[in-house]
Amino acid sequence: MIERERRSLLQRSARAIGLGGLIISAVCLSLPGIVEPDLLPSVLILLAGQAGALIMVGRSEHVGWPVLTIVLGLAALTVAQLPFSGGQSVALPVALAPLGAVGIGAVGIVLSESRPRWLLWAFGTLASAFLVALAGPTMGLFSTAAIATLAGWAITMIIGIWVTVGVERSLVRIDGIGRAHQVERQASEMEAQRRQSARLLHDTVLATLTLLAHSGVGVSADALRQQATEDARLLRQLRLGSTPMPRFSGSYNLEPVSESTLGTTLESVKQRFLRMGLEVRWHGTGQVLLRSDVLDAFLFALAECLENVRRHAGVSDADVTITESEDTLRAVVTDAGRGFAPDEVEDGRLGVAESVIARLRDVGGNARLFSTPGAGTTVILEVPR
Numbered sequence: 001m002i003e004r005e006r007r008s009l010l011q012r013s014a015r016a017i018g019l020g021g022l023i024i025s026a027v028c029l030s031l032p033g034i035v036e037p038d039l040l041p042s043v044l045i046l047l048a049g050q051a052g053a054l055i056m057v058g059r060s061e062h063v064g065w066p067v068l069t070i071v072l073g074l075a076a077l078t079v080a081q082l083p084f085s086g087g088q089s090v091a092l093p094v095a096l097a098p099l100g101a102v103g104i105g106a107v108g109i110v111l112s113e114s115r116p117r118w119l120l121w122a123f124g125t126l127a128s129a130f131l132v133a134l135a136g137p138t139m140g141l142f143s144t145a146a147i148a149t150l151a152g153w154a155i156t157m158i159i160g161i162w163v164t165v166g167v168e169r170s171l172v173r174i175d176g177i178g179r180a181h182q183v184e185r186q187a188s189e190m191e192a193q194r195r196q197s198a199r200l201l202h203d204t205v206l207a208t209l210t211l212l213a214h215s216g217v218g219v220s221a222d223a224l225r226q227q228a229t230e231d232a233r234l235l236r237q238l239r240l241g242s243t244p245m246p247r248f249s250g251s252y253n254l255e256p257v258s259e260s261t262l263g264t265t266l267e268s269v270k271q272r273f274l275r276m277g278l279e280v281r282w283h284g285t286g287q288v289l290l291r292s293d294v295l296d297a298f299l300f301a302l303a304e305c306l307e308n309v310r311r312h313a314g315v316s317d318a319d320v321t322i323t324e325s326e327d328t329l330r331a332v333v334t335d336a337g338r339g340f341a342p343d344e345v346e347d348g349r350l351g352v353a354e355s356v357i358a359r360l361r362d363v364g365g366n367a368r369l370f371s372t373p374g375a376g377t378t379v380i381l382e383v384p385r
Helices: 002-029 040-057 064-080 091-112 115-134 144-203 205-213 221-239 262-275 292-313 353-361
Strands: 259-261 279-284 289-291 317-324 328-335 366-371 377-384
Touching (some): 002 091, 091 115, 115 144, 292 377
Antiparallel strands (some): 328 377
16 A cells, blocks of 8 residues: 555656646747747647656556657657757757756656666666757757756656655554554553453452351351352363453453343352352342343452452441443442441452452443441442443
8 A cells, every 4th residue: 555655656746747847848948049930839749748648657657658758758859959950059958958857857756666667767867968968059968958957867766766765664664663563462462361360260269269268157068169169160161261362451251142131140149149148139120131241241340349248348238239221230239347448458459459440441331439447338330231
């Protein structure tokens, strides 16, 4: 794409510069006494044909159009000074210089693209300079008009090479930026995967291990056994290849489905905490359709809030109220426990920051926490529908 735009820029530049040179040349050669009156129509016809060739140079990449431009321009330079004699005025080479330097020399911009075309550029440069010098009374290649013609061809070649080299350097830099972005994106995905793995372990296996470390206080042996069985199933899925790789930062799914019903999957959360000895009073909506990634995040965050109540609130009951609006599903988890000061939570703790707040934000949701020591805790969870 960029290479095509570069060629198009060179072609349009050659066309614009060349047509400008032709207009100046046509005006100068049309002045009385510059060209023989009988030859002027032929010269103008050749210039018109050269203008058409330059227009095609701006539209086509075929090398034939620059060749035709050079041939018609050299023909115009030749016809304009017929019959050849050593008595031409100084005005004729001055009038022909814009044609040789710009009207024909503009094609040097497109001839700079490749080395084989440089041979054509060299031929056009020498032939134009020679014919312009031939029109002068001294017929010297070091005349002002001939030097101006050589300079015009050299400048157009430099412009073409400068644009080509600049674009190539830009492509190299763009490629480097692309590679850097790819590395950064991979690092971000790896960090997201690491955080998701930490959340999974914190919410499941580590929670069960914590219960075991405290001898399962407050939890029956059957509940511990069933919870450990579910954790083992999760670990087995991970070991068999169901690694929670995020589709985008913060989204994973071990058993992906197009959509799930909240009422059916919420039952597993209810049963889990019933087994754990936490009495939860459920209020509100029972059936809501959510995308699987949003549903996973919502249920995991809700379960983490109830786990925090069970482990830290010092009470055996909590209330969960689920409501919905046109575009939002909301759950309010409330307990009358000991509460805490949110500002005093250590930065390294994953429970609220990662398993609740960050998890919901990853799917476009939000979480707000209100707690005061001795006055209980309220957590508001919100996810988009």
